[in-house]
Amino acid sequence: MVKGNVVVGQSGGPTSVINSSLVGVFKAAKDAGVEKIYGMRNGIEGFLNKKVVDMSEYVKNELDIELLKRTPSSFLGTCRFKLPSVEESEATYKLLFSIMEELDIKYFFYIGGNDSMDTIKKLSNYAEEIGSDIRFMGVPKTIDNDLAVTDHTPGYGSAAKYIASALKEIIRDVNTYPTESVTVVEIMGRNAGWLTAAAALSRAEDCPGPDLIYLPEVTFDYDRFLEQVKAVKKKKTSVVIAVSEGIKLANGEYVCEDNKQATFEDSFGHKSLGGTALYLADFIGANLGVKSRGIVFSTLQRCASHIVSRRDITEAFMAGSEAVQAALNGETGKMIIFTRTSNEPYNIICSTYDVNKIANIEKVVPDEWIINDGTYVSDEFLAYCRPLIIGELTPFMVDGLPRHLFLD
Amino acid sequence: MVKGNVVVGQSGGPTSVINSSLVGVFKAAKDAGVEKIYGMRNGIEGFLNKKVVDMSEYVKNELDIELLKRTPSSFLGTCRFKLPSVEESEATYKLLFSIMEELDIKYFFYIGGNDSMDTIKKLSNYAEEIGSDIRFMGVPKTIDNDLAVTDHTPGYGSAAKYIASALKEIIRDVNTYPTESVTVVEIMGRNAGWLTAAAALSRAEDCPGPDLIYLPEVTFDYDRFLEQVKAVKKKKTSVVIAVSEGIKLANGEYVCEDNKQATFEDSFGHKSLGGTALYLADFIGANLGVKSRGIVFSTLQRCASHIVSRRDITEAFMAGSEAVQAALNGETGKMIIFTRTSNEPYNIICSTYDVNKIANIEKVVPDEWIINDGTYVSDEFLAYCRPLIIGELTPFMVDGLPRHLFLD
Incomplete structure (x- = not known):
């Protein structure tokens, strides 16, 4: 039995696979014996108002897990909330940490892009400052694929x-x-x-x-x-x-x-x-x-979760799951990253990386991959991108339409 | 062995299943022993310039047939060409019939919507006038579902x-x-x-x-x-x-x-x-x-052929196939229609109908199906529409993307 509870949130623009990362966090935490896995409603913005749900009430069995993987957009709701710096509003941090104390949260996971990693960075740095043992982990997510260090981001492939x-x-x-x-x-x-x-x-x-x-x-x-x-x-x-x-x-x-x-x-x-x-x-x-x-x-x-990349779904799930493993192993202030070791056969290694070196940096398409006087992309780009779209995950069709899991 | 050849064309805005009707015509004609099945490039407009292809050169086996069913848009190309009336230009008709004579066409199939049925109407009426034995059949196709008499049109369901x-x-x-x-x-x-x-x-x-x-x-x-x-x-x-x-x-x-x-x-x-x-x-x-x-x-x-209605695909194929059967049985100047005999279980009867009574009439949503002060549709509409979207046809995925059959 793990001591303390988990809270997980989703932030920023949704993707087709952001719920696979949520499921990855949920399943890994559950399998590890975490008692309560809370989901923030509408990210940190909702959490500041103590809007949480008990994930187990919504994800009750393996079918729900599979359905959630096939559900687009952020199951828990999202936000575009910029966490102020400690200098700007230490009160916000005190409030957040008091809510976490109240819910006995020891592990905090945030699934998002650059702005969400900024939140993880700020919270983990503040935790270190005040000597809190709560662990903060970032799970990458963005269709834009613009996060630094990681080979690519879940959501991009789909x-x-x-x-x-x-x-x-x-x-x-x-x-x-x-x-x-x-x-x-x-x-x-x-x-x-x-x-x-x-x-x-x-x-x-x-x-x-x-x-x-x-x-x-x-x-x-x-x-x-x-x-x-x-x-x-x-x-x-x-x-x-x-x-x-x-x-x-x-x-x-x-x-x-x-x-x-x-x-x-x-x-x-x-x-x-x-x-x-x-x-x-x-x-x-x-x-x-x-x-x-x-x-x-x-x-x-x-x-468009009706046509997702199976590889993307699998990696998004893995990112969530690995974040839980890393946090349970004592890591904090990190984001999950992928390192590609080979294009053919495609292979990646999943590890963690200091979120301070990731947050607020935008990764763009390298100059050398842009060809024909700025009107096309190179074969190197195609070799990079093609493995990310491979494989399908058939939607669960009910009455001729894809079925989704919904919260309320 | 059937005497004389077949020509088939596609016209107007394409649909996800218009090629299923094409395949339906092709397969039925081939199975009946027709020697040559010509496809018009870009409908009647291309045909006037004798632009035809021998379908057998492109649809070589059962796999090609399945691939063509999964290929959106008009395989043969389409046109938006209004056939002039005989009074306006009998020369156009003479040219068309001379091309048909040259290619030994005895069966003419046109897959399309209202405007295409107008073409079938004009050509079959002219054939009757001049005592030609060429048979002209319309195969309904339109996402708009606005053709008269038929319960619905192939293309709408998808x-x-x-x-x-x-x-x-x-x-x-x-x-x-x-x-x-x-x-x-x-x-x-x-x-x-x-x-x-x-x-x-x-x-x-x-x-x-x-x-x-x-x-x-x-x-x-x-x-x-x-x-x-x-x-x-x-x-x-x-x-x-x-x-x-x-x-x-x-x-x-x-x-x-x-x-x-x-x-x-x-x-x-x-x-x-x-x-x-x-x-x-x-x-x-x-x-x-x-x-x-x-x-x-x-x-x-x-x-979006990657998410079609299986029922629509099947019915589109059937419409093409039945048009061939009807023409071989001596019918001309007709369009294939569907008559619904039951919603649950869904059942339709496929037959033919005088194209003169279909062409140029637009069928709209009945008043009684429009509710809430003109802001919603009724349960009757849903009961009508739902059976048409049932079932899927999995795309053939190659390198992570749906594969299509292409002509050139």
């Missing part, structure tokens, strides 16, 4: 698989018409182009793939863009272009801001982007006199 | 399944945030709301479904809309609204036209719509001061 699959279908759809057209597909990724780059996976024996790919890592230029589209159009009836929502001009402005689209800022100061594809489709239509269409993958990139 | 599945995931995604939001999801359907109504299928034990559904059958009014959204917002944190791309104001204008979005007209005089969801999301954001997002399902509704 989003990449969705993007490449949907793009294959869209390309087949546009190619069925004999008329000229340009289709601009908008893909998520604020500053890192990992997801947009995954569009290249759709190029295969049975699919030409996108003709041009624009990542946020490369400064966008309207004139150059137009020339590049024109050049492809000379050779092809249907042109398909993948663009990141976050492409920026030389002056630092987002292309979508030219669309005068309302932009929101979240509490981390991130702008909510949108409108890039529609704007560029209009731009091409107006300048090249060709039928053009903007397609936005939108939130389905992160929630 | 599109409905995609819409309901994706919507379940989107609803789960928006509900994970503790903050207020309104999401407007735009669904295809110019004048008929069958697809938008299918959004209601997502309401189940594990999903609240959309809160409001706006069909093109009901005149849209901004003020009433705002009041209806406000009323839901009082009760719920996340509001999800399904709207048809084709909703219209009392003055007959499309809502999306208010967006001053470029609209295209095809050769049938149909306007290409878009922008409804984004416009309404902005409208709500501006009027209710709430975070709002527009999501457009776009062409994935008609090409």
Whole structure:
């Protein structure tokens, strides 16, 4: 029997596999004999209001575990809450630690991206300061794949698989018409182009793939863009272009801001982007006199659990499970990382890493993987990405639709 | 051995199962001993330029047949070509019949929607006029489900399944945030709301479904809309609204036209719509001061073959196959129709019907199935629609992505 309870939370934008990590934490903690495994409602924000659930009341058996693995979005709810620094509000920390004391929490797991790792960093550092023995572990999660140190992040593979699959279908759809057209597909990724780059996976024996790919890592230029589209159009009836929502001009402005689209800022100061594809489709239509269409993958990139990567699901589960093992072994202030030892056959090693060296660092697509004057990605990228989308996990279909586990 | 050859074409907007009908025609014709089964490239438009392929060169074995069933969009390519009337251009008819004579065509199959049935009607009537023995059969296909007489159309079930599945995931995604939001999801359907109504299928034990559904059958009014959204917002944190791309104001204008979005007209005089969801999301954001997002399902509704309805695939195949049987039995100027004899257990009868009584008539959602002051659909609709989305056909996955059969 392990002394003390577990609390686990989910934070930031959800993914198709974030619940697999939750299940990984839950099952490992349960198997280790932890008495109570609490789930935070809406992450640290809900936890500050003592909004927790007893996970065992919702995940009652092996079927529930399998169903939760197939459930997209954050089962416990999420938040975009920036934990203030100790200097800004020590009261917040005192409150959090008092809630943990009250619930006899000894192990704290947070499944999330960069901002969540910032939370783990702050909490573990504060625990050290006050001599608390509560252990804080980060479980990586983000479709953006922009976390430092780890080879990749759970959530990325499934989003990449969705993007490449949907793009294959869209390309087949546009190619069925004999008329000229340009289709601009908008893909998520604020500053890192990992997801947009995954569009290249759709190029295969049975699919030409996108003709041009624009990542946020490369400064966008309207004139150059137009020339590049024109050049492809000379050779092809249907042109398909993948663009990141976050492409920026030389002056630092987002292309979508030219669309005068309302932009929101979240509490981390991130702008909510949108409108890039529609704007560029209009731009091409107006300048090249060709039928053009903007397609936005939108939130389905992160929630299309009906077509996930089996490998991603498995690794997400493992990340949660390993975080529990590490915490039980006395580790704290760490995040689970993957280190790739081989592409073919694919192999990774799962270990832990100091969260202080991970939090708040954004990993972008390396320059040398961006080719063709900033309009495509290299075979090295494909060799890196392809193993991450392998395998399927069949949804549980009820009445013709995927079934999910729900909390309330 | 059957005397004379077969030609088959695909027309109009593609679907996820249009190639199943193609396979149905191909297999039935081959099994009957037809020597040559020609496929028109890009429908009647390509056929007028004698662009045909020998289907047997591409569909070589049973595996190809299964792969083609899993391939979205029109394998042979499509067109939006309006066949002129005989009065307008008898030369066109003479050209078509001379090409058919040259290729020794005795059986002509056209897979499509209303406009394609208009083509079958004109050609079969002309054949009768000139005493030709060539038989013309229509195979129904449209995600819009707007063809008269038939209970439903192949293509609709799979599109409905995609819409309901994706919507379940989107609803789960928006509900994970503790903050207020309104999401407007735009669904295809110019004048008929069958697809938008299918959004209601997502309401189940594990999903609240959309809160409001706006069909093109009901005149849209901004003020009433705002009041209806406000009323839901009082009760719920996340509001999800399904709207048809084709909703219209009392003055007959499309809502999306208010967006001053470029609209295209095809050769049938149909306007290409878009922008409804984004416009309404902005409208709500501006009027209710709430975070709002527009999501457009776009062409994935008609090409997401990775999540099709097995029943739809089977029926699409059957429609193609039965068209061949009917033509071989001497029928012409007919379309395949489905008549439902029972909902539970689901049962249909497949037969033929005079295309003159089908072409150019649009079937819309009946008034009595539209409830809640024009904001939802009834249980009768659900009982009608649910059987059509049942069952799955697993894609053939290669390197983590669905594989398709391709022509060139």
